[in-house]
Amino acid sequence: MFRRTRIALIVTLAAILAAPAAVAHAGSAFAGRPGAVSDFSGDGFADVLGIDAAGRLLYYPNNGLRLTGPSQIGDGWSRFRHVKAGDWSGDGFADVLGIDTDGYLFYYPHNGNRLDGPIPFGHFSRATRHLAVADWSGDGHADLLVADATNGDLYYFPNQNNQAPTGTGQRIGAGFASLQHMVAADWSGDGFADVIGSDSSGNLWYYPHQGSGLGARQQIGSGGWQNFRFIRAMDFSGDGFADVLGVDSGGSLWYYPHQGSGLGARQSLGSGWGGFLNIL
Numbered sequence: 001m002f003r004r005t006r007i008a009l010i011v012t013l014a015a016i017l018a019a020p021a022a023v024a025h026a027g028s029a030f031a032g033r034p035g036a037v038s039d040f041s042g043d044g045f046a047d048v049l050g051i052d053a054a055g056r057l058l059y060y061p062n063n064g065l066r067l068t069g070p071s072q073i074g075d076g077w078s079r080f081r082h083v084k085a086g087d088w089s090g091d092g093f094a095d096v097l098g099i100d101t102d103g104y105l106f107y108y109p110h111n112g113n114r115l116d117g118p119i120p121f122g123h124f125s126r127a128t129r130h131l132a133v134a135d136w137s138g139d140g141h142a143d144l145l146v147a148d149a150t151n152g153d154l155y156y157f158p159n160q161n162n163q164a165p166t167g168t169g170q171r172i173g174a175g176f177a178s179l180q181h182m183v184a185a186d187w188s189g190d191g192f193a194d195v196i197g198s199d200s201s202g203n204l205w206y207y208p209h210q211g212s213g214l215g216a217r218q219q220i221g222s223g224g225w226q227n228f229r230f231i232r233a234m235d236f237s238g239d240g241f242a243d244v245l246g247v248d249s250g251g252s253l254w255y256y257p258h259q260g261s262g263l264g265a266r267q268s269l270g271s272g273w274g275g276f277l278n279i280l
């Protein structure tokens, strides 16, 4: 009963706090790509959501490849161990899914100008090392990719009619427990999510989506990535190829544009991100 009470409280706070934080939908000029990662405004350019030290969910819209805002769109988000934004419902606007510290998965649908929910989506009986929310199947609905903390295997849980995932998932890779960060987004631009990860030696890797699993990984960065507090992949530039965003040890947020087969010169998106509990 305590759990239910706590969740209800969060919903109430989120609803109240969402009021001044209306997210303007771009009329009928819909340009987002269904299933995309972190495009909260639905305009085809990924945005940033952050959970600050007080557990507030803050929305930073991408306005011309820089971040503006933030607007507070929720409260009580410090309870999540893993949380990601991806278009689960397939309407072009990113929804949010999170796994709390007890292993429970929740779905927050993006509804109009705020997040609804949370909708209970089940429980992971084994510890999760990494969670990604991205369109693995290429059908315009984000799916779940979950790296098991125990055996390091990566599992794909398909999105079936936007309902809670079922079963044990399909194994699509191995060796992911040792990665410091693991995310998924469409790096190759073919409509199927790929995986990006960083290791403790400071390397950044791209794991291409290939058939029913992941192909041989390719290095797309080296030196210093082990010090990053957060690493995320999302199409920040709106060209259909995922870019990389990261918060370094000094709390600066950087945008690394996808360029050719690697990353171009990084650009600053601001400072003061060091105290954040999560970004998505």
Ligand SMILES: [Ca+2]
Pocket: 038, 039, 040, 041, 042, 043, 044, 045, 046, 047, 062
């Ligand atoms: Ca956007």
Ligand SMILES: [Ca+2]
Pocket: 035, 134, 135, 136, 137, 138, 139, 140, 141, 142, 143, 159
């Ligand atoms: Ca899908």
Ligand SMILES: [Ca+2]
Pocket: 185, 186, 187, 188, 189, 190, 191, 192, 193, 194, 209
């Ligand atoms: Ca791809």
